[in-house]
Every structure is written in C-alpha cells, then in structure tokens.
Amino acid sequence: MPRKKILDLSVDWLSILDYEGNADKILEPALDNETLEKFYRTMVITRLFDDKALKLQRQGRMLTFGSCLGQEASQIGSAFAMKSDDWFFPAFREHGVQIARGIPMKLLYIYWMGSEDANLMLPHRNFTVAIPVSTQVLHAVGAALAAKIQKQNIASVVYFGDGATSEGDFHEGMNFAGVFKTPTVFVCQNNQYAISLPREKQTASKTLAQKALAYGFEGIQVDGNDVLAVYSATEAALLKAKSGGGPTLIECFTYRLGAHTTSDDPTRYRKKEEEEEWRKKDPIKRFRTYLEKKGIWNQSYEDKLLKEASEEIEKAVEEAEAYSPVVENMFKYVYAEITPDLKEQMDELLGFIAKRKR
Amino acid sequence: MAKLNMVQAINLALQEEMQKDPAVVVLGEDVGVDGGVFRVTEGLLDRFGSERVIDTPLAESGITGTAIGMAVSGLKPVAEIQFEGFSYMTIDQLAAHASRIRYRTRGRYHCPMVIRAPYGGGVKALEHHSEAVATFFIHIPGLKVVIPSSPYDAKGLLLSSIRDPDPVFYFEPKKLYRAFREEVPEGEYTVPLGEGKKLTEGNNVTVISWGAMVRVCEEALEKVKDISVELIDLRTLSPLDEKIIMNSVRKTGRCVIVHEEPKTLGFGGEIIARINEKAFLYLEAPVKRVTGYDIPVPLPKLEDIYLPDAEKVAQAIKETVHF
Numbered sequence: 001m002p003r004k005k006i007l008d009l010s011v012d013w014l015s016i017l018d019y020e021g022n023a024d025k026i027l028e029p030a031l032d033n034e035t036l037e038k039f040y041r042t043m044v045i046t047r048l049f050d051d052k053a054l055k056l057q058r059q060g061r062m063l064t065f066g067s068c069l070g071q072e073a074s075q076i077g078s079a080f081a082m083k084s085d086d087w088f089f090p091a092f093r094e095h096g097v098q099i100a101r102g103i104p105m106k107l108l109y110i111y112w113m114g115s116e117d118a119n120l121m122l123p124h125r126n127f128t129v130a131i132p133v134s135t136q137v138l139h140a141v142g143a144a145l146a147a148k149i150q151k152q153n154i155a156s157v158v159y160f161g162d163g164a165t166s167e168g169d170f171h172e173g174m175n176f177a178g179v180f181k182t183p184t185v186f187v188c189q190n191n192q193y194a195i196s197l198p199r200e201k202q203t204a205s206k207t208l209a210q211k212a213l214a215y216g217f218e219g220i221q222v223d224g225n226d227v228l229a230v231y232s233a234t235e236a237a238l239l240k241a242k243s244g245g246g247p248t249l250i251e252c253f254t255y256r257l258g259a260h261t262t263s264d265d266p267t268r269y270r271k272k273e274e275e276e277e278w279r280k281k282d283p284i285k286r287f288r289t290y291l292e293k294k295g296i297w298n299q300s301y302e303d304k305l306l307k308e309a310s311e312e313i314e315k316a317v318e319e320a321e322a323y324s325p326v327v328e329n330m331f332k333y334v335y336a337e338i339t340p341d342l343k344e345q346m347d348e349l350l351g352f353i354a355k356r357k358r
Numbered sequence: 359m360a361k362l363n364m365v366q367a368i369n370l371a372l373q374e375e376m377q378k379d380p381a382v383v384v385l386g387e388d389v390g391v392d393g394g395v396f397r398v399t400e401g402l403l404d405r406f407g408s409e410r411v412i413d414t415p416l417a418e419s420g421i422t423g424t425a426i427g428m429a430v431s432g433l434k435p436v437a438e439i440q441f442e443g444f445s446y447m448t449i450d451q452l453a454a455h456a457s458r459i460r461y462r463t464r465g466r467y468h469c470p471m472v473i474r475a476p477y478g479g480g481v482k483a484l485e486h487h488s489e490a491v492a493t494f495f496i497h498i499p500g501l502k503v504v505i506p507s508s509p510y511d512a513k514g515l516l517l518s519s520i521r522d523p524d525p526v527f528y529f530e531p532k533k534l535y536r537a538f539r540e541e542v543p544e545g546e547y548t549v550p551l552g553e554g555k556k557l558t559e560g561n562n563v564t565v566i567s568w569g570a571m572v573r574v575c576e577e578a579l580e581k582v583k584d585i586s587v588e589l590i591d592l593r594t595l596s597p598l599d600e601k602i603i604m605n606s607v608r609k610t611g612r613c614v615i616v617h618e619e620p621k622t623l624g625f626g627g628e629i630i631a632r633i634n635e636k637a638f639l640y641l642e643a644p645v646k647r648v649t650g651y652d653i654p655v656p657l658p659k660l661e662d663i664y665l666p667d668a669e670k671v672a673q674a675i676k677e678t679v680h681f
C-alpha cells in the first residue's frame with residue numbers, strides 16, 4: 001500500500017463584528033434590542049464589579065483577585081447562550097459569567113473577601129470556583145454524562161484558560177467527552193498568558209481549538225472580543241450538544257488586559273505596547289459602536305447605566321462586608337453529619353474562643 | 359555576611375549550587391522570566407540561561423515526571439510546584455516512581471531530584487494556597503521531606519537536598535518567606551538532612567515543631583516564661599531525628615507537639631508513637647498536640663482561628679506541665 005494522507009482536518013475562525021460597529025449580515029445573530037442591551041449592560045456591570053474588586057483588594061478588603069478585564073465579550077457572550085438549567089463550571093476568573101447567570105454580586109464579594117459561606121447560596125447548577133487549574137474540566141464532562149444518563153435535555157459548559165490545556169485533566173476530560181459523546185461545551189478563554197508564560201510557549205499547537213480534533217469532535221477559534229461571535233458559537237455548540245451531536249471546544253481568542261491576579265506584575269514578562277494594542281480591541285467599546293449604530297446606545301443611556309450599576313455594586317459591597325462568617329460552618333459541612341471527633345474539636349475551639357474573649 | 363530573608367537565602371543556595379554544579383537545573387511554572395511567583399528563582403534565567411532554568415507548560419504531574427527522567431539521566435533537577443495545593447498532582451509520579459526507582463532497580467538507577475513548594479497558612483490566600491500537606495509525602499517510603507524554619511537553615515538544607523542522592527520534597531513555609539532576616543553566609547555550608555535542632559535548652563517540657571509553627575512556638579515561649587521549655591525544630595520530617603526527641607523527652611518527661619497539618623495522622627501522631635516505644639517510662643504527662651483541625655483549611659475570614667497560635671500553644675504547654 002502506498003503512503004497516503006488519511007486525515008485532513010481544519011479549524012474555523014469566527015468573527016462577526018468589526019471595529020466600526022458593522023456586523024456580518026449573514027452571520028449576525030437574530031437578537032432583539034432588549035437582548036443586545038442586556039449583553040451590553042452585563043459587560044459594563046462586570047467591568048465595574050471587577051474594578052471595584054481590585055480597589056477593595058488594594059485596600060486590604062479582599063483576597064487575591066483575578067481580574068477579567070478585557071475578557072467580557074468571551075464571558076458574557078457565552079454565558080447568555082446558556083440556559084439557566086445548563087450546568088456552569090467556572091475556573092476562577094469568570095465573574096462576568098457568574099453575573100450573567102444571576103449570581104448576586106454580594107455573594108461573589110463575600111467569597112472573594114474570604115468566606116466559603118457564599119457558596120451555600122449559589123443558584124442551581126452554578127458550580128464553585130476551581131482554583132486548581134483544569135480540574136473542573138472533568139467535572140463538567142461528568143455532569144454532562146449524568147444528564148445523558150438521566151435523560152435530561154441540558155448541557156454543561158466549562159471555562160478554563162490557555163494554560164489549562166497543558167494539564168492532564170484537560171486531556172482526560174476532552175477524551176471522555178469524545179468517547180461518551182457528552183453534551184459538553186468547552187470554553188477556553190485563550191487570554192494569551194498563563195501568569196507569565198505566553199501562549200506560544202504553552203503548546204506548540206497553532207491553535208488551541210485544534211486539540212478537539214484529536215478527540216474526535218469539533219473545535220472552533222472565535223474572536224473572543226466579539227460578543228456576537230462568542231454568543232453564536234456557544235449557542236450553536238449548545239444546540240448541537242442537546243440534540244445528541246456531542247461536545248465542542250470553543251477557543252475564545254482574547255487578552256487578559258490586567259495582571260494574572262493582584263499578586264502578579266505583568267511588566268516582568270510583557271511589553272506595555274502589547275497591552276496598548278489589545279486595549280484598542282476593547283470588547284465593550286467595540287460592541288458599543290455597534291449598539292450606537294443600531295440606536296440602542298447613547299451617552300445618556302451610558303450615564304444612567306453607570307450610575308445604576310455603581311449603586312448596585314456599592315450596595316453589594318456593603319452587604320458583603322456586613323456579613324460575618326459562622327465559625328461552626330468550618331466543622332458542620334465536612335460530612336453530612338458531624339462526626340463525634342469533629343464535634344469535640346469544634347467544642348474545644350469554641351471553648352477556646354469564648355475563653356479568649358473573657 | 360549579609361542578612362537575608364528566606365526567599366533570598368533559597369535563591370542564594372540555588373545560585374551557588376547552579377554555579378558549582380552544571381548538572382543542577384531548575385524547572386517549573388513561571389520560574390524563569392517571572393522569577394517565580396514568590397521571586398525565589400529571580401535572576402536565575404539571566405545568569406544560567408533557558409536550558410537550565412526552564413519555564414514549563416502548566417502541568418504539575420508533567421513537571422514532576424519530567425524531573426524524574428532528567429534525574430535518572432544524570433541531571434539534578436530542582437522542580438518548583440507553585441503552591442502546595444497543586445502538589446497533589448505530583449503524588450502519582452513521586453509515589454509510583456521517584457521514590458522507588460532506587461528500590462525497583464536495586465540501585466541500578468536512582469533519582470536525585472528536589473521538589474520545592476511553598477506551603478502553609480497565615481498569608482490570607484485563596485483556596486488551596488494555605489495548606490500544610492507534608493503528611494502525604496512523609497508517608498511515601500523512599501522520599502525525604504524537609505521543612506526549614508529560618509533563612510540560615512533554608513540555604514543549608516536546600517544544598518543538602520540538592521546533593522542528596524535520593525528524591526527530596528522541600529517545603530518552604532511561605533508565611534516566613536519575608537518574615538525576618540538573619541545572617542546567611544555566602545559559600546559553602548550545609549545543614550544535614552535528618553538532624554533536628556534544639557532552639558532552647560529546658561528541663562520542664564519539650565516542644566517539638568517544624569516550619570512556620572516554630573515561630574509560633576517561640577512566641578508562645580514568651581507567654582510561659584516561668585516554664586523551662588526545650589524547643590526542638592525537626593527541620594527534616596523524613597528521615598526523622600529520633601535521637602533528639604528521645605534525649606529531650608527522657609530529660610523533661612513532658613512533651614507538646616505543634617503542627618499546622620490536620621490532627622488525624624498528622625506527624626504528631628507518629629512522634630507520640632515513637633515516644634511511647636522508646637521513652638514511655640520517662641513520661642510524667644500525656645503528650646499533647648496543638649494542630650490544624652481535621653477540616654479543609656478555611657478561607658481567610660476564619661483562617662486565624664483555624665491555625666495554631668501562640669495562645670493555643672502556651673495553653674497546651676501549661677496544661678502539660680501542670681498535669
């Protein structure tokens with residue numbers, strides 16, 4: 001047998017909105033003005049939420065915090081393609097998705113101020129933040145497999161970054177999803193850096209999207225600063241997932257405009273000029289231009305939105321700071337029922353605290 | 359002689375050993391261009407180049423397994439795991455391979471590698487960034503486990519760890535990274551593995567600890583000035599310096615063990631068992647433990663009450679002495 005090519009696969013790039021506010025007429029999703037306005041509003045709220053968190057952190061009122069500045073289109077576009085009964089598995093930077101999914105900002109602040117108690121109140125099918133990179137990928141595959149077994153017409157959507165694609169858990173999750181044809185959408189926000197490591201040193205692959213092909217399903221690279229493109233790609237992937245078509249990997253090509261977290265100093269590993277180039281591609285500004293052309297956005301709308309959003313955020317911060325964590329919760333939730341041993345440890349600590357107060 | 363903090367002392371050890379021994383290579387996430395998230399590997403890339411200071415893709419199991427391959431091929435890798443909460447990913451490679459290559463090959467191959475990772479609480483960090491996980495690694499036969507509590511020891515112990523012919527997990531108490539400075543000599547000196555250190559001489563009670571908790575014990579001593587305490591910093595948890603423990607407990611007859619790791623199966627339990635085996639008849643009180651609770655380390659709002667502190671340790675010392 002002669003040697004011959006047996007595989008010829010390719011990866012698409014999707015972008016719908018240009019920087020002048022024009023959408024591709026064929027690809028433009030059919031969204032009403034109300035929905036478009038909701039997208040914009042959520043992107044703006046996310047940015048203000050994020051900015052407030054950074055300020056609080058600098059004042060010592062928050063923990064280390066990973067900003068999602070610049071990734072709002074990737075997050076909001078994909079989040080609004082989901083239904084509320086779809087499973088959402090975040091990494092740790094998905095504040096925009098969380099806000100779009102209706103998680104009260106107060107809870108997000110309580111968590112990032114340092115209390116697990118916030119998670120007790122998470123709305124249905126919104127999983128907890130995953131700090132260890134890529135671990136959540138498998139959980140999303142498991143949740144999707146469960147949905148399949150239980151004959152529920154839902155999908156799971158999991159978020160992770162470019163760095164996560166190097167972890168074993170990513171490969172295992174993708175492989176399981178391919179083998180079991182699970183209704184899973186993998187949203188990889190390729191923000192070009194895993195802390196200091198640039199994307200090209202993370203993997204020799206030309207795209208991250210192409211990794212899906214090795215596991216037998218579709219991967220697509222999407223303009224991650226184009227909220228319409230991200231929405232369309234995610235919506236299509238979810239539709240396919242729920243109709244038995246299996247998983248999809250969506251690589252949102254975007255940029256982390258801020259530091260990795262408040263503990264990081266990006267000037268050590270990248271140039272200001274590069275950041276400036278990406279700042280010009282601001283996803284919010286880009287979408288605003290489109291909305292302005294459509295007559296949805298104007299300056300007085302913006303002023304009103306900023307005022308309302310700021311008030312909402314201030315209120316959330318105030319409520320979060322007023323929350324004081326419950327000591328007993330440390331022991332109460334280790335097992336369904338507190339063990340005699342843990343009860344003893346808890347009583348000892350409570351006794352110690354009471355004694356110290358006296 | 360310069361006064362250095364622990365980050366600088368570890369950095370100095372790496373600089374000197376890399377200079378001296380071309381087989382030493384550093385690898386890990388963000389260790390090169392960024393100099394490590396705690397700046398422990400700062401300046402190494404510029405000095406030794408990207409073949410010896412390797413920024414790896416984000417993969418802890420990958421880093422550990424690759425280090426094993428390097429070690430059996432004649433290099434001496436010093437791999438960094440960015441935070442202890444991600445060290446669970448190393449256990450497969452360490453327990454299944456690194457720790458037993460010498461045993462499995464009857465000495466034909468061995469695995470002289472070091473894994474460095476910051477550990478422990480008290481720095482108001484995110485989940486998985488405040489844990490004390492040494493117990494998992496102490497339980498792996500063939501792997502050594504080291505935890506310094508001072509800049510001087512940090513350098514000396516790291517040099518010994520790199521030169522050791524067997525794999526070593528070297529935990530760095532991140533709470534102490536920049537907590538204080540002390541004289542750290544440049545150039546050659548080592549602190550041997552497997553040897554604890556007496557920090558104070560005393561007759562009433564032995565207090566045993568390691569890592570960041572050593573400083574908590576020192577604070578506690580200020581609260582029990584009327585009690586003569588012999589404070590021991592174990593420095594190496596595996597192999598254990600049994601001699602220093604037994605000599606002290608046979609003298610004082612009383613003992614308190616302080617560790618950040620959870621109580622159940624924490625190393626304190628093992629030390630008590632050894633004391634029972636070798637110094638039982640000298641005991642005048644039950645050996646007490648001050649430890650983390652058997653719960654996941656809470657997020658910072660409740661972290662302070664979770665961690666052993668000077669007051670808890672002082673109370674345990676008093677209860678043991680007045681038993």
